[in-house]
Amino acid sequence: MAKPKVGFYWCASCGGCEEAIVDLHEDLLVVAEKIDIVFWPCAMDFKYQDVRDMSENEIDITFINGAIRTEEQEEMANLLREKSKILISFGACSQIGGIPGLANFHDRDSIFQSSYGSTCPSVDNPDFIVPQTKTDVPEGELTLPAFHNTVKSTDQVVEVDYYLPGCSPAPYLTLNAINTLLAGKRPEKGTVLAPVKALCDTCDRKDSKPDKIMLKDIKRVSEVELDPEECLLAQGIICMGPITRSGCTQGGEGRCIKANMPCRGCYGPIPEVQDVGASMISAIASIIGIEGEENMSDEHVEKIMDTVVDPAGTFYRFSLATSYLRRKLNDYAKDNN
Ligand code: SF4
Numbered sequence: 001m002a003k004p005k006v007g008f009y010w011c012a013s014c015g016g017c018e019e020a021i022v023d024l025h026e027d028l029l030v031v032a033e034k035i036d037i038v039f040w041p042c043a044m045d046f047k048y049q050d051v052r053d054m055s056e057n058e059i060d061i062t063f064i065n066g067a068i069r070t071e072e073q074e075e076m077a078n079l080l081r082e083k084s085k086i087l088i089s090f091g092a093c094s095q096i097g098g099i100p101g102l103a104n105f106h107d108r109d110s111i112f113q114s115s116y117g118s119t120c121p122s123v124d125n126p127d128f129i130v131p132q133t134k135t136d137v138p139e140g141e142l143t144l145p146a147f148h149n150t151v152k153s154t155d156q157v158v159e160v161d162y163y164l165p166g167c168s169p170a171p172y173l174t175l176n177a178i179n180t181l182l183a184g185k186r187p188e189k190g191t192v193l194a195p196v197k198a199l200c201d202t203c204d205r206k207d208s209k210p211d212k213i214m215l216k217d218i219k220r221v222s223e224v225e226l227d228p229e230e231c232l233l234a235q236g237i238i239c240m241g242p243i244t245r246s247g248c249t250q251g252g253e254g255r256c257i258k259a260n261m262p263c264r265g266c267y268g269p270i271p272e273v274q275d276v277g278a279s280m281i282s283a284i285a286s287i288i289g290i291e292g293e294e295n296m297s298d299e300h301v302e303k304i305m306d307t308v309v310d311p312a313g314t315f316y317r318f319s320l321a322t323s324y325l326r327r328k329l330n331d332y333a334k335d336n337n
């Protein structure tokens, strides 16, 4: 019997999600026995034409990681959608925009300016020559994919069947997803293949998280010596555990928390949350208080929130591209994507 055909593709990301496949370790050999990898440009020599030559739905499962930043990535997402029965949005950048999505606080012109222009101290480019989509050379025409103004999640470009969250997805979740699909099971379309509980609900430190947290200010991890057992929020550190899905370790207790670092929200929001940043700000505002005072004035809450360094980057670290804000609006963004 023919083995199911599987493809992997890498869009705008750091490459960690490709590593996450290799992190299956010896299980990768077991999986590789059961599937026929028909496209994985990062690991094997496949050409785009190989995919173009396939018939519709020829690939059984395709995993796309990374956000959509360029014309090439958008074209490949569309092509792979057409050729795949099941499309899995793999990892935080693909699911919610991830770190590349933070670029939506800028536009293409300012990004080019900081990469190729005078605002980049290591660049000597007085004529401000930037990458062109077409360049004529004696040998013919050279082309480069256009750089979009806005970073998008995969599902803002094509229909997605399932999501595997995380930066990067935990190997056991990836293995569970592959085994589930290979066994012929089909969860409801749109399912996020990770636990629905919030990280706080599974965190080893949850018993030390008080209902009301008395904070005078919000601190950065570099400013304090953290107790390795006490809830990080209770220590004045922003930890996105209250609104983030658990599942980043097998026991669900939190990969970063184990290293005494706060959660930054890479597993994406729990189902009840529509906008990560707004929900987290609201969660913090509802738990901070002052010793001996029943109600805290809005002014005081604002004063405490003002101590957060880089609030937009903190609260929308992984989710800006799929937030209500989605991107910083500017004249250029209004009429161009
Ligand atoms: S806020 Fe962070 S440290 Fe505290 S219980 Fe939740 S996940 Fe754990």
Ligand code: SF4
Binding pocket: 166, 167, 244, 245, 248, 254, 255, 256, 257, 262, 263, 264, 265, 266, 267, 268
């Ligand atoms: S603790 Fe939070 S940021 Fe760290 S891996 Fe888990 S979900 Fe991601």
